[in-house]
Amino acid sequence: MGRREKEKDWIVVDRLADIILTNVEGCVVDIGIGASTIVLTRHTKKLGVKHYCCDISPRRCKWAREELCWPEVYEGKSLDFIKKFPDIPVALVFLDGDHRYETVIQEVRFFLKKLNPGGVIFLHDTYPKEGYACEDGRRCGTVYKVRQEMEKDSSVWSLTWPYTAFNYGMTMLLKKEENVPFFRK
Amino acid sequence: MGHKKEDWIILDRLTDIILNNVKGCVVEIGIGVSTEVLLKHTKKLGVAQYSCDINRKKCNWARKIGVTEVYEGKSFGFIEGFPDFPVALVLLDGDHRYPTVVREVDFFLSRLSLGGVIFMHDTCKLSWENVYGKVASDSYLVRRELERREDLMTFTWPYTAVEYGLTMIMKKDINAPIFRR
Numbered sequence: 001m002g003r004r005e006k007e008k009d010w011i012v013v014d015r016l017a018d019i020i021l022t023n024v025e026g027c028v029v030d031i032g033i034g035a036s037t038i039v040l041t042r043h044t045k046k047l048g049v050k051h052y053c054c055d056i057s058p059r060r061c062k063w064a065r066e067e068l069c070w071p072e073v074y075e076g077k078s079l080d081f082i083k084k085f086p087d088i089p090v091a092l093v094f095l096d097g098d099h100r101y102e103t104v105i106q107e108v109r110f111f112l113k114k115l116n117p118g119g120v121i122f123l124h125d126t127y128p129k130e131g132y133a134c135e136d137g138r139r140c141g142t143v144y145k146v147r148q149e150m151e152k153d154s155s156v157w158s159l160t161w162p163y164t165a166f167n168y169g170m171t172m173l174l175k176k177e178e179n180v181p182f183f184r185k
Numbered sequence: 186m187g188h189k190k191e192d193w194i195i196l197d198r199l200t201d202i203i204l205n206n207v208k209g210c211v212v213e214i215g216i217g218v219s220t221e222v223l224l225k226h227t228k229k230l231g232v233a234q235y236s237c238d239i240n241r242k243k244c245n246w247a248r249k250i251g252v253t254e255v256y257e258g259k260s261f262g263f264i265e266g267f268p269d270f271p272v273a274l275v276l277l278d279g280d281h282r283y284p285t286v287v288r289e290v291d292f293f294l295s296r297l298s299l300g301g302v303i304f305m306h307d308t309c310k311l312s313w314e315n316v317y318g319k320v321a322s323d324s325y326l327v328r329r330e331l332e333r334r335e336d337l338m339t340f341t342w343p344y345t346a347v348e349y350g351l352t353m354i355m356k357k358d359i360n361a362p363i364f365r366r
Contacts, residue, residue: 023344128364157341162365169365174341183313
């Protein structure tokens with residue numbers, strides 16, 4: 001929670017999470033524990049939806065286990081988390097962990113496969129301010145490159161909120177249904 | 186008016202976020218339950234709301250609930266007389282024929298502030314009967330055209346809004362540095 005996150009920074013996720021979870025079957029995955037985890041836990045607990053979260057920080061993981069009591073917490077790197085992730089469908093994913101393109105694109109590709117149609121991936125730090133797009137993964141890292149790649153992918157709908165979430169960009173990716181008539185494609 | 190307030194839950198949840206971050210008025214083509222949903226936010230935030238419909242009864246109802254700028258007539262006429270204001274949010278749910286929807290989208294894209302959103306209803310209907318049943322609904326064609334444009338972002342919710350598809354369109358800042366394009 002390095003940026004002194006507040007729950008209101010995640011207002012877009014907060015407003016949409018219950019709509020997504022009441023319309024799409026599947027669990028919630030949250031990579032990068034913080035105030036967003038509090039927001040998501042409120043919805044997953046209320047709706048009885050399974051919630052997985054992951055972080056490399058033992059302190060954050062301990063906090064999530066002890067204070068939130070609901071999500072299943074994985075302490076370690078997201079790519080290891082992915083390897084152990086159960087074979088279950090996913091409805092909502094929130095990605096705000098490692099900010100290097102190489103890691104985030106793997107997270108996105110993995111969860112796009114697991115995502116039920118209509119499910120949404122929220123991707124933070126996709127619209128960095130001047131000086132915040134850092135090749136070494138600091139600040140917003142190179143997550144914007146994942147956004148740019150997804151904008152070209154016809155299997156998903158993609159929209160980026162330039163405001164809220166510290167004004168660093170919050171991208172929503174919605175997986176389209178396959179095998180639908182042309183007027184739904 | 187057919188729809189229920191819950192059908193517009195996405196519009197309801199996002200309107201104040203948009204209006205708190207983007208300068209401009211609200212425009213709605215096709216008066217109905219959505220008018221009330223939008224009015225709740227525009228009234229609270231002191232934002233001007235323009236509503237348009239060809240149906241006199243609906244226009245009178247909109248005036249009665251408190252919409253001050255109501256245009257009775259076709260959207261073509263509404264557009265022609267539209268003031269030179271920036272727009273933050275648009276809901277298009279009037280005539281669903283291709284030439285009309287294209288004209289509405291083109292016009293309001295030119296007026297839309299950066300970060301503003303055009304919501305377009307009936308863009309992802311469930312069956313062919315829904316698309317070309319009693320009344321032709323070409324909105325899905327417009328959606329598909331907009332999805333191909335590199336200067337726009339498009340995102341379609343297949344659920345809520347009577348499950349007929351609610352598309353959000355946002356302009357990209359074409360003058361932004363590469364990492365914001």
